[in-house]
Structures are given as C-alpha cells and as structure tokens.
Amino acid sequence: MSRPPISLSHALRMLAGIATAVTAALLLAAPPAAAHPMPHSVLLLDVHETSVSVELELPVSDFSRASGIELDDRTTARQLAARRAVIRRYLAAHVRPTTLKGKAWTVAFGDVVLNRAEQTSTGPYRELTVRATLTPPAGGDTRHFALGYDAVVHQVVTHTVLVSIRQDWATGHVADGDGGSATQVGVIRIDTRTMKVTPLTINLETGSVWSGTYAMFRLGADHILEGTDHLLFLLILLLPTPLLASRHRWRGTVDAKTAMGRMARTTLAFTIGHSLALALSAFGKLDIPAQPVEAFIAFSILVGAVHAIRPLFPGHEAVVAGFFGLGHGLAFSFVLAQMHLSTAQLALSLAGFNLGIEAMQLLLVLLAMPSLLLLTRLPRTAVVRCACAALTAVAALGWLLDRLGLANPVARAADSAGTHTSELFVVLTGAAVLAALWTAVSRRRGRGPVRAPDTSETLQRTPRADFALRNRR
Amino acid sequence: MVASFAAGTALLLGGLYTANAATGESGTSVAGVTASSSSATSADSDSAGSGVSDVVTAANAFIATLDSDQQSSVLLDFTQANATAWSNLPCGSTCRVGIELSSLSDTQLTAAKAVIKAATGTGTDTGDDQVTQILAADDYLGETATGYGSGNYYLAFLGTPSTSGTWQLHFGGHHLALNLTYKDGAVEGSTPYFVGVEPTSWTGDDGTSYAPLSGMYDGMKAMVDSLTTDELSEAKLSESFSDVLLGPDDDGAFPSTKEGLKVSELTDDQQALVLAAIKPWVDVADDDTAASVLSTYKSELDETYISYSGSTDLSAQGDYVRIDGPGVWIEFVCQDGVVFSSQIHYHTVYRDHNTDYGGEFTFS
Incomplete structure (x- = not known):
C-alpha cells in the first residue's frame, strides 16, 4: 500500500x-432597516420573468380607516372570510400597475390573512396580508413599470408604503423567508405639497444568469x-x-x-x-x-x-x-x-x-x-x-x-x-x-x-x- | 507612543475648537470663558429666558465643562443635514446629532439644562417647563418599557453660539425636537418644534401631577368647540391622519393650498380663541421672541385657516386639528398609545412657512 x-x-x-x-x-451581515413613526404598509415584490408577485402587508388600523372595511384586533377568521371579497374589491381599485407607457397590467388577488406584526417603535399591531399577482400585457417588461398604488394613502394621508424587492432571481436576490433581506426600491406616500399620490416607477437593473x-x-x-x-x-x-x-x-x-x-x-x-x-x-x-x-x-x-x-x-x-x-x-x-x-x-x-x-x-x-x-x-x-x-x-x-x-x-x-x-x-x-x-x-x-x-x-x-x-x- | 499621539491629536483638536469659537465670537475671548471655572455655576443662577446674550453665556458655560472629545460632539456645523437631524422617535443617536445627556456628569448636565432654560419661555406647561416635563414623561415610560429615559436626549450647537453670526440650538429626543435659530443676536426662527407626550398625564413618585400638553389641548379644544355646525362642516378635512402630516424630514413640504375654515369668517371672540390656541407652541421661544412672533401671527389671522379630522372630542385615534396661516403651521393629533396601548397619546408639530431653521435653508 x-x-x-x-x-x-x-x-x-x-x-x-x-x-x-x-x-x-458567511458572517458578513446585511444592513438594518430604517425606522418609521407609525406602522407603515410594506409591499414585497417577487419579480419573475412574466409576472410580479406581491405580498401586501397592511396595518389594519389605517387600512380599516381608509377602506371603511371593519377590521380590528377582535376580527375573527370567519369575519375576515366574509369580508374577503370587499377587501379584494377595494384593493383592485387602488393597485393599478401599468407599463411605462401607461398600458394597464392585470391584477389577481390571492390569500387574505390577518397576522401580528411590530415595527420599530410602533408596539405590536395587527396586519392584513394579501397576496397578488401582477401581470403585464403580452411581451411586457416586469423589470421596468409604473406601480400605480394608493391603497390606504389616498385617505390616511400620513401613511407610508415601503416597496421592496424580496426575490429577483436575475439579480441574485433569492433569499427565502419573510422579506428580512428585501431591498427597498421606493416609498409611496402623498406629496404633501400637492396632496396627490404619484405612481412609483420600478426600474430594476438588468440581471444575469450568473x-x-x-x-x-x-x-x-x-x-x-x-x-x-x-x-x-x-x-x-x-x-x-x-x-x-x-x-x-x-x-x-x-x-x-x-x-x-x-x-x-x-x-x-x-x-x-x-x-x-x-x-x-x-x-x-x-x-x-x-x-x-x-x-x-x-x-x-x-x-x-x-x-x-x-x-x-x-x-x-x-x-x-x-x-x-x-x-x-x-x-x-x-x-x-x-x-x-x-x-x-x-x-x-x-x-x-x-x-x-x-x-x-x-x-x-x-x-x-x-x-x-x-x-x-x-x-x-x-x-x-x-x-x-x-x-x-x-x-x-x-x-x-x-x-x-x-x-x-x-x-x-x-x-x-x-x-x-x-x-x-x-x-x-x-x-x-x-x-x-x-x-x-x-x-x-x-x-x-x-x-x-x-x-x-x-x-x-x-x-x-x-x-x-x-x-x- | 500611541498615547502621546492621541494626546497630541486631542491638543490639536482642542486648539482648533478654541480658535473657531474665538473667531465666531468676534473679539470676545471664548478661551477666557473656558479658563474660568466659575462660569458654569454663574450661568446656573441666571434668571431664565431674557436676551440672546444670556443664552450665549449659558452655552459657553456648558461648553467650558466639557472635555475636547465632548466639545466635538456638541459643536457642529450649521448644515441642513445637521439641522434636520431630528425625530419624534426614541431612536437615539441614529436619527439625531449632539451629545447624549446620559453621558454627562452632574455638573455638565446642570449646565446643559441651564442652556435650555435660558433659551426657552418661562410659562407653565410651555417653554422650559414643558421640555422638562417631556423628559420626565420619558423617565415614566422607562419604568414600563425599555429604550426610554431622560438620558436619551441630545444637545448640539450648530454653528458657534454668539451674539453675532448664525447658529442653532438643537435639542431633542423621544417626542421632542427643539430648534432655535439665532442670527445677529436675535431669534430668527423657533421652529420646527415637535412636541408629543405619552401618557398624556401621570402622577410622579412624589405625588406631583403632570400633563405637559394640557394647555395645548385646552386651547385647541376651546377653539373647535366655539365653532357652529356650519363652521365645523367647513373646517372638516376629507383626509384622515394617524400622525402629523409634516413630521421629521417633511421640511418645506407645506400643502400649497390651505384647507378648512378661514379665520376671517369668525367672530372676534372666536379669533381670540384661535390666537390663544396658537400661543402655547409659540411660547417655546424666550418670552420676548414669543410675544413678537404671536403679534405677527395675530396680524396674519385673516389669512389663516383652521381645520380638523376625525372628531372634535380630541380623544380618539385620528382626532386631528390644524392651524395653517401665512406663517404659522400647527398640527395636533391623537394617536393610539405605543407603551400604554389602551390610551391615546399626543403628537404635535409647530412649523413656520418662512422661518423653519431661521429660513436658512431652501427645501425643494
């Protein structure tokens, strides 16, 4: 031998x-998220080749005030189920992505659930989580589009929506889980000068197979x-x-x-x-x-x-x-x-x-x-x-x-x-x-x-x- | 070797600060004040809030108690970034500049508080009395939750305190942002002033009752309660508010169109109530400045609008009142409690369309 x-x-x-x-x-850590005074909405985008999936995280207090749909700490699963249709209808009127030239995308809503959440300095609160799939017209570009979105902020004018990319395979964004490693790409809130909400332009860098x-x-x-x-x-x-x-x-x-x-x-x-x-x-x-x-x-x-x-x-x-x-x-x-x-x-x-x-x-x-x-x-x-x-x-x-x-x-x-x-x-x-x-x-x-x-x-x-x-x- | 280098650097920095201070003071020797060990106590015994020279004296007395490292945290440039570094959140040094009160010795803390006292008004539940109570409120919150306390407040001078030149007294922490801008020996702007409190009232260990925003609440309540049904419907805003509209980072972003009920349509008595509602915020500045600013706002009353959202009870989440004039901008809002979640708490902000940060910056 x-x-x-x-x-x-x-x-x-x-x-x-x-x-x-x-x-x-492996020990190199990601930077911490920014603080905000009141619970804000969070949109987590998963960018695919032909569509964009979104998880909408909406604090119930401001959501309820804005939509007029009764939701609070005591809402049961059964009550939520009864309100699912009206919640989707409200969101359909306020989630309106378009191509950069203004052509409308289609929006389909999925699961609607209630969770508990807490953000920096807010204390615990209840949050409505809704999934949606946004699909551009045939041949449309999922990396460059206008996110017309004014749910909650059209009414609760102090509300803020943070928009983040959770998954984008082409740019190597693939972490699974709750969006802790998502990258913020924009903020939607009312322009206090004009008191209007303008669409957020999503402009993602071109990714690669590598x-x-x-x-x-x-x-x-x-x-x-x-x-x-x-x-x-x-x-x-x-x-x-x-x-x-x-x-x-x-x-x-x-x-x-x-x-x-x-x-x-x-x-x-x-x-x-x-x-x-x-x-x-x-x-x-x-x-x-x-x-x-x-x-x-x-x-x-x-x-x-x-x-x-x-x-x-x-x-x-x-x-x-x-x-x-x-x-x-x-x-x-x-x-x-x-x-x-x-x-x-x-x-x-x-x-x-x-x-x-x-x-x-x-x-x-x-x-x-x-x-x-x-x-x-x-x-x-x-x-x-x-x-x-x-x-x-x-x-x-x-x-x-x-x-x-x-x-x-x-x-x-x-x-x-x-x-x-x-x-x-x-x-x-x-x-x-x-x-x-x-x-x-x-x-x-x-x-x-x-x-x-x-x-x-x-x-x-x-x-x-x-x-x-x-x-x- | 390392120690001697550090000492050399400290000496060099100390020298630079003294030199800067001396230039800003235009002839008055700050180095002399620094050398005087009795200045801190003499500032402490000053009667509160008269001229800018008293504020400068108190500021220099405070600076004299600090070592060179501490001075470098306190004496900062008067830049837009430093001036706008404030928040209503208990976010410590991540969102604001200056030296943390908890890092000061008893002597230094006394001298720091003497600066605030010299710079702010002498009223009850306004000015220095209100600021002191907001810090006490945070100690009270700290008994129930972590991350709160009167040590978590920050003081800075942006520019060199002097009776000439432009500089700002910048102080704040959770529920408090005090920005007093001085130019050539006068107060050029006493805004933005953010003040909020949770809980809205409490009793201290010694049995003292605290309600630092009760005067503000009373003024706003008396104003909206004086309105007739028609006036109320005109004053009602269609939007909802879960916080103030123009909080931290919303500098210069005033709505271009004023909303609500025009004060010129009101009776003299009602107009007096509007002015009385404005007063507790204006009184954050020293008494002379406050009187002068209030008379300006009085002259602008006809062009001032009042509005509200939610209910005029001012007792539930989203109850909101605004006063918006050519100069004045005040928002008062009731929000669900964060630590005491079964109660509401107050957020308020006082801005001026023209003289936020002394009007030294333009915001696009």
Missing part, C-alpha cells in the same frame, strides 16, 4: 484554514448549514463508521482507511439520493405535501441515532444514507418550488442550489472527519458516542412530534441551533485542529494514538487502529 501524497495532518491544517475563511465570508445561479449556490450552502436536520442526519450516520460491529454491539474499530472509505461512500450516497429526489421533484413539478416529508426526515435522524448506539445496519450506512437522502432531497425542492421560476431558471437554480449543498456538505464532513476518527480512540469512547447519539435522538423525537403537529420546546431549541452557524464552525474547526495536533504529536513520538482503556471493548480483531497510517507500511 502506498503512502498518501499529502500527510493527513497537513490536509487537516489546510482544511482548518479554508473553514476559517468560509466562516468569515448572478441567479450563484445566488442559488449560496442559498444551497446556507440551507445545509442552517437546516440543522440534514447535517445532523449525515453526521450521526457517520459517527459509527469507524467502528466494528460484532454480536449486535459496537466492539472495537476498523482501520482508518476503511473508516474513511465508509464515510466517503455514505456521504456520496446521501448526495446521490437527495440530488435525484430534488431533480425529479423540481422538474416533475410534483406537489408533495411538506409535513410527511419533514416527519420522514426526523424519523431518518432517529434511525441514525439508534444505529450509533446499537448497530442496525453495520457497514451498510451508505445504502441507508441513499434511501433517506431521497426524503431530504424532497425537502430541498420545497425551497425551489416556492420561487416560481421559469424552466430555464429552474435548471440553473437546481444546478447552483445542489452544488451549494454539496460544497457545504463536503466542507462540513471533512471538518468533522478527524474528530469522528479520533473519537473512537479516546478513553470512554462508548460513553461519548452514546451521549451524542442520545442527544440527537432527543432532537429527532422533538422534531418528529413537532412535524406531526405537536409543537414542543425540544424542536424549537433544535431549530434555533441552525442560527448559530458561526459557533458550529468554530467547534468543528477547533475539533479538527485539535485532532490534527494530536495526530502530529503521536507521529513525532513514533507511535499511534493511545489505546482506548475501555475494558468493555475487549474484542480487538483488527490491527491497532492508527490513522497516521505510517505504521502500516
């Missing part, structure tokens, strides 16, 4: 450097990083790969090469599984309900956690990763589905998004690998492994219950872990560096890492584990 071209500790040091650089890049694809790559990377469940599934499955199963117990270890081979195969299988499902679901425009998919993912983590404690399918982690990967791929496709992309955009998005997922996944697995290998050589390794698995199982159970309709604090805590990505990197990088140092020190002393003095693991059928590899020449 030949010696690897680069020593393991060298590779680990390089990895630590890369991880630090990636972490720094910015859209790159943005999807970033989104994919963020998604695996923040979606704790996907990462946890893979890591828990990798946890016992360096171990040897015997008589329904994990007893002893396999050699480092075998372990790394298993890790590579498992990661690859997970990749193939979720890529396949993602592509099928996205291109087939399959309308798959989210809840069972999410529950399936929680179940997959639970299975992985049990396997880490007692071998269920030793040596076949790759097959299991591939199978459950299908479910994870379906979950990824929900992100794309809500973006309403054209087919060309979808193909590029799929490629970019999936590459982003793979790149981040590979980085994280490589960072975790030295720790996973070293873990089996530590004293009391079984205790540590079982503790990790048990913690994961608890999170998985929390998610499973949550996704079956039983909200619980465990699921909330597990979800919130996804917001601490920088800490995750610090821990993984730190562990990788420590593992590298350990290896380097062991090599210098001319022997492998110390043997685990765990007396319960008596069966040592493989040669002494050493991932310095040198002793095996």
